[in-house]
Amino acid sequence: MGRGLLACARRGSRGLDRALRRRLCRVVLRAFRRKRAAHASARARIVNVLSLARIAAIRADPARCTRPLEPSPVDRTRPFLPEDQTQLYYTPGYRLLNFEQRLRYNQLFALRVNEYIMMLERDFVEPVLRSVRARAAQFGSAALVEALAAMREEEARHYEAFAALNRQCEPAAYAGSDHWFMRLKPYERLSLRAMQAGARWLPFALWIIIAMEESSIGLATAMLRAGETALGPLDLHFLAVHREHAKDEARHIHVDVHLVRACVHTLPRPWRRVNARLFLGFMRDMTAPKADGTGARVVRRLLVEHPELAAHEAELISGLVALRDDADFQHSVFNRRLNPLAFALFDEEPALADLGRVLKAYERSAADF
Template sequence: MNQAGRLACAAGPFAPLPMELGRLFMPEALTPLFFTPVYAGLTAEQRLYYNQLQACCFNEQIVFFESLIGDGVMQALLKENWPPTFARQLRQFWQEEQAHSAMFRRLNRSSRPQWYERADYHFVRFAPPLWAFIRWAARHPRLFPMLLWLMLLQEERSLHYSSEFLRHRQQLEPHFVEVYRLHMIDEAGHVRSDLALLDQLWPSLSMRSRQRNARWLAWVIREFVSGPKRGQWRVIEALLQAFPALQAQRCWIREQVVALEQNETFQLSLYSRRIVPRSFERFDQWPELQVLEGAIRGYRWQGKAQAC
């Protein structure tokens, strides 16, 4: 991140930003409810409120991947003996991830101080045993290199999201646009670093270990990142609480959200060869990653089967 951007958006992370709360926080087509019939029936006020909550939830996901998983993985990797140039690259990677987390925390604290003054997460929650396991796994990237695949997938997807923020910048809250612009500047380099790390770690594993990690990766994607899950439903619950008149439609809304699991248009808006081309291209190089076809609706393995 350039120094001017860091001073503008990351320095003083606890100072509130003067948010324009009457504007959308993210492009509407990046929100799950946009793909359901119920969205057309919401009032402008309800859409705005939902959009802002969904943006906060998405920011939480970025903070989670970049601070909890990213920091754990990077701290562990930086203890290894890398060539000096690559070691410097990894240190810069880590520093930029920390700056990104500060930017997104600041956005959320400025948007909803009642939720984020004392905590980073309001919608994203894990049971304590799972939370503890994730923290432990992140500190052992050679045992769980599937986390590097997950980082690659999410960081490349964030490039697409950031470009959409810029494309719709006239309609969006300016501080959100600026933070996503700065995020995009660094993420392209992070994707390259993720690929370089995978080139180092993945081939060094035995076939059995790679297959095991591939199955774990598929499970994590299905369970947490392939569609509207628990965090998104908490966003809907917050919308219903804010607008009691919608409570009569609660069951119908829930059915529509659950149906997104099978909604091809929505699923392709999350991951496709257009959105995450380098991730999918790299998946194709490893037969064991064909298992991801069952976790990502937009992915069809295009590699070559290994000879017996």
């Protein structure tokens, strides 16, 4: 009897041991899988940044640099952009437009895109790069200063290329000014001046620059891949100008990374938090189309040319404003596939941990916190 009870106890103990071992194995296995997933996520977010020496070598190759294009007639029967690169495409109001109206909206919005790039190049990038030069020299290297100088020269040429393209498309509209849609309000100009003046200690604009320059490369890539769209094939000259622009920008984004690491990462932590707050505010404003913004001006110009749409003005404009909360539109503007270097830099900055509240496509894994 006693031996039987002892045997039962031993069998029960062995069964309990097996249960504990199985449970322990499951716990360890789950932990291993989480760790492996975190490592996989980290590997997916690793991007290769070109060295300054490599950037200089590429810049020395004319085939990999933006070249000036001879003026060429623009085909007004063709779209200038893929439809999904326009704002109205993501609104219910787009269905109100017939083929002719969609085509004209596409062309007008493309001119606005060119103006936006021009504004970025001359009114934003150039003054900011000029302001951070001293900090780049102090915390970077002579090679970085050289790359910065070359970048500034190239940006000036980009401005002229897009200005010439817009004049080819709409000679009358651009006869007296390079800006038809991008008319900055006084407070916007004041904000730009303040940002430029304080760029040495508030270089958060560098985060904006790399995101915008990567987006311009993404636009050129989308144009090259567009092929036959619902509105027809893209105008070849418009496509060529954006393709050439992307050549320089493909180098510039790597210079941007070196600048961020020299000018932002070397700031004291409190100053980095200040820069992060300012960056979040700027991006919140940038990703929210407004009723009196440049996108709305494009729509209102369309209504001038197609007065039969005038009765739908309120619906079209309200649709644009609603894009601030539209997931598809927000993901089309900035995302990790489109902006890999920018998002990698955001990952490196602890003060940008809540960036996903502003950029809807930005997610940071728990392993990054």
